[in-house]
Amino acid sequence: MSDMSSMSGIGAGSATPRQWRVHVQGWLLLLPAAVLLVVFTHFPVGATLYHSFLSNPRPNRAAGWVGLENYRAMVEDPVFWQVLGNNAWFAAGTIPLSIALALLMAVWVNGRIPGRSLLRLAFFTPTVLPMIAVANIWLFFYTPGYGLLEQLTGLVGLPSHNWLGSRGTALGCLMVVTIWKEAGFFMIFYLAALQSLSPQLGEAAALMGAGRWYFFRRVTFPLLMPTTLFVLVNAVINSFRLVDHIVVMTKGGPDNATALLLYYIYDVGFKFWDQAYAAALTLVLLVILAAVALGQFLLLDRRVHYQ
Amino acid sequence: MTRALETLGAWLLGVGWALPLAYAVWTAFHPAEYSTRFVLNAPLTLENFAKAWAAAPFARYFVNTTLLVAMILVVQLVLCTLAAYAFARFAFAGRAAAFLLVLVQLMIMPDVLIVENYRTMSRLGLLDTLWAIGLPYMASAFGIFLLRQTFKTVPRELDEAARVEGAGALETLWRVYVPLARPVYIAYGLVSVSYHWNNFLWPLIVTNSVQSRPLTVGLQVFSSVDQGVDWSIITAATLMTSGPLLVAFLLFQRQFVQSFMRAGIR
Numbered sequence: 001m002s003d004m005s006s007m008s009g010i011g012a013g014s015a016t017p018r019q020w021r022v023h024v025q026g027w028l029l030l031l032p033a034a035v036l037l038v039v040f041t042h043f044p045v046g047a048t049l050y051h052s053f054l055s056n057p058r059p060n061r062a063a064g065w066v067g068l069e070n071y072r073a074m075v076e077d078p079v080f081w082q083v084l085g086n087n088a089w090f091a092a093g094t095i096p097l098s099i100a101l102a103l104l105m106a107v108w109v110n111g112r113i114p115g116r117s118l119l120r121l122a123f124f125t126p127t128v129l130p131m132i133a134v135a136n137i138w139l140f141f142y143t144p145g146y147g148l149l150e151q152l153t154g155l156v157g158l159p160s161h162n163w164l165g166s167r168g169t170a171l172g173c174l175m176v177v178t179i180w181k182e183a184g185f186f187m188i189f190y191l192a193a194l195q196s197l198s199p200q201l202g203e204a205a206a207l208m209g210a211g212r213w214y215f216f217r218r219v220t221f222p223l224l225m226p227t228t229l230f231v232l233v234n235a236v237i238n239s240f241r242l243v244d245h246i247v248v249m250t251k252g253g254p255d256n257a258t259a260l261l262l263y264y265i266y267d268v269g270f271k272f273w274d275q276a277y278a279a280a281l282t283l284v285l286l287v288i289l290a291a292v293a294l295g296q297f298l299l300l301d302r303r304v305h306y307q
Numbered sequence: 308m309t310r311a312l313e314t315l316g317a318w319l320l321g322v323g324w325a326l327p328l329a330y331a332v333w334t335a336f337h338p339a340e341y342s343t344r345f346v347l348n349a350p351l352t353l354e355n356f357a358k359a360w361a362a363a364p365f366a367r368y369f370v371n372t373t374l375l376v377a378m379i380l381v382v383q384l385v386l387c388t389l390a391a392y393a394f395a396r397f398a399f400a401g402r403a404a405a406f407l408l409v410l411v412q413l414m415i416m417p418d419v420l421i422v423e424n425y426r427t428m429s430r431l432g433l434l435d436t437l438w439a440i441g442l443p444y445m446a447s448a449f450g451i452f453l454l455r456q457t458f459k460t461v462p463r464e465l466d467e468a469a470r471v472e473g474a475g476a477l478e479t480l481w482r483v484y485v486p487l488a489r490p491v492y493i494a495y496g497l498v499s500v501s502y503h504w505n506n507f508l509w510p511l512i513v514t515n516s517v518q519s520r521p522l523t524v525g526l527q528v529f530s531s532v533d534q535g536v537d538w539s540i541i542t543a544a545t546l547m548t549s550g551p552l553l554v555a556f557l558l559f560q561r562q563f564v565q566s567f568m569r570a571g572i573r
Binding site: 039101109137248270 | 314317318320324325326327328330331334342385386387389392393397398399400405408409411412414415416417419420423424425426427442443445446448451476501504505507511512522523526527530531541548549552553556557560563564568
């Protein structure tokens, strides 16, 4: 490593004025960002933990220590378990599909397909649109009676169906929106990775008579592994972070069938104003995200080599 | 044969992907009675846009979002540049630990800390201001990380040459590092602007008046309260709010795509 202190060329022992200056300057440069990070990231994490052990303040009584009471309520709250289940289904549905589609799109758009730039435009455009606007469009798309989906299903003679109003289909509809929004975003990373692969690999394989599918399975896909893991981590985080469309399309209904964890936190914290319980719920979310971070750390360090 | 099938598949997927947006464009530019009738000679109109514009303070929302996005970007650029410079070129005590603490924000984004950050904003008396929306995002771990990687690739000789000429730390940063990192600044800027133009949940929570509401929240208030089910007007408003970003994207498609690529490759 080449740093300011090594430039001064003085060994350990008593710090020289030069070294002191490096410490002071370094911290001063970091200070403004550090203050904001501590106030809006590290402090809230600690405060979440603390507040999850307190009760809600009442007009004539301050918040008091209740120990694990909020967590006991959580374990006994059927909605919490339903929401957790929803989120698991949501993650299981959106993550693999959006990654697979992203890879497919990238391979297509990277090849010599007719109308390539138009296709790339079609795939990527959802990424730059606000989720909230997109949700409005999809809400219209799913509208019972005269939405486009109903018109298409009506054309083939299927009976009318309230897609967002039925417990069986509502979450699936939201998953479709999420996949639609995310796949093009992930495609970009695969595209970048594909373009950095050497074309000679493909030529060599073709010379040896390897089929395209075989080549993809045995050469391209393994080489794309770092990208896949990067995209995977992003997809997992997004499946716990993206709830904008729920606010517009279903408000968590019907019967909490589409409430995800962060949406439930929003509901509990800012509609019922039960901030103590919301803190306990937030802690669950933080633990999940920490587990993802840990998993990423172990996976990326062990299995994949970044250049 | 397989080639033809693949092309067909790609195009089917492409059309499917473009369909919701195309549908919205159709609805917004035609009178309401054609919103579900697709005939080629349907008259075009801008009236839906005019009605939407008149029905809610969209001009104010546009000003709010523009100010918000600009404010966040400027502060982010300054703070992240300084911090990244410190991490890249100063071996200060506790650097490794501090860097790890910064990276925490990559996983635990302000988006999920809504309950506690709302409490903080309320204590600071900032509720219902643009600052409340922007502050949690201004020290961006992602920006610090991206710029640190870039600054580390700057040849040391350039740094030393500037020092020999008598430049201090900040002057060296400004004259040597910042110009060399320009493509990264553009990439980060595009990603940041589109993120905050589109951000919704946190602004929804901390704002409650026209004075501070950004477009996304304004659109939601408008479409859920005022309009009932007049889809022509709602889709017009929807396209309007995404319009500037969409137009910018169509004009600078290559830069956008490359920026998102650059920002993703760590």
